[in-house]
Amino acid sequence: MTISEIDFSVLTGNGIEAHSFKAGEVIFRESDEAQQLFVIKSGAVTIQSGNRKLAELSTNEIFGEMALIDDAPRSATAVAKTDVELVPISEKQFLFLVGQTPFFALKVMRVLARRLRATSKSF
Amino acid sequence: MTISEIDFSVLTGNGIEAHSFKAGEVIFRESDEAQQLFVIKSGAVTIQSGNRKLAELSTNEIFGEMALIDDAPRSATAVAKTDVELVPISEKQFLFLVGQTPFFALKVMRVLARRLRATSKSF
Numbered sequence: 326m327t328i329s330e331i332d333f334s335v336l337t338g339n340g341i342e343a344h345s346f347k348a349g350e351v352i353f354r355e356s357d358e359a360q361q362l363f364v365i366k367s368g369a370v371t372i373q374s375g376n377r378k379l380a381e382l383s384t385n386e387i388f389g390e391m392a393l394i395d396d397a398p399r400s401a402t403a404v405a406k407t408d409v410e411l412v413p414i415s416e417k418q419f420l421f422l423v424g425q426t427p428f429f430a431l432k433v434m435r436v437l438a439r440r441l442r443a444t445s446k447s448f
Numbered sequence: 449m450t451i452s453e454i455d456f457s458v459l460t461g462n463g464i465e466a467h468s469f470k471a472g473e474v475i476f477r478e479s480d481e482a483q484q485l486f487v488i489k490s491g492a493v494t495i496q497s498g499n500r501k502l503a504e505l506s507t508n509e510i511f512g513e514m515a516l517i518d519d520a521p522r523s524a525t526a527v528a529k530t531d532v533e534l535v536p537i538s539e540k541q542f543l544f545l546v547g548q549t550p551f552f553a554l555k556v557m558r559v560l561a562r563r564l565r566a567t568s569k570s571f
């Protein structure tokens with residue numbers, strides 16, 4: 326699998342409003358209520374739990390999907406590593422995308438599977 | 449989320465041929481090529497990596513989905529804990545189910561998200 330297979334750039338096209346965060350700003354915190362997932366339109370984001378860095382993500386990658394999927398609070402904190410532009414996807418949009426586009430569902434599964442493999446390896 | 453939301457019993461209905469394994473038998477090994485995921489029709493299965501037990505699963509739960517999703521070898525070994533009956537789902541059937549039934553896709557995502565949370569907590 327190449328990285329392009331889990332590229333979510335289709336969700337960051339023109340006409341979708343992006344949210345901007347400055348380098349160092351917290352996007353969400355562990356245990357926050359979750360309203361949306363984010364696609365990174367530009368910049369880099371660090372995902373961390375306490376002092377432990379779980380992932381570093383960049384343009385066209387998604388994060389925050391877990392809380393939408395299992396309806397639980399945020400499992401980690403997301404911080405802007407650089408200035409970033411993010412496209413938020415609401416739970417409603419997420420469910421619509423899953424229902425309408427099987428490839429979107431598969432891509433989200435691939436992201437989860439990849440993170441699960443990475444997490445298991447880092448024991 | 450209750451356990452019934454990630455119940456895959458719909459896939460173990462009459463007319464689908466189940467495979468039987470005796471207690472102690474290996475269903476697949478870490479690093480094997482992956483052809484299918486399994487729904488547990490009856491019995492219990494232990495998922496392990498080396499000597500580390502990752503999960504114990506029972507009736508109407510699935511396992512082996514990761515290798516189908518990201519097309520990589522098995523990430524863990526599956527052993528029959530008791531005598532078990534398993535319904536195999538091929539990659540083709542999996543892709544069909546994802547495409548036809550958004551709830552199936554969401555359920556698989558929930559399984560992955562739950563395992564990811566469990567794995568992250570066990571650091």
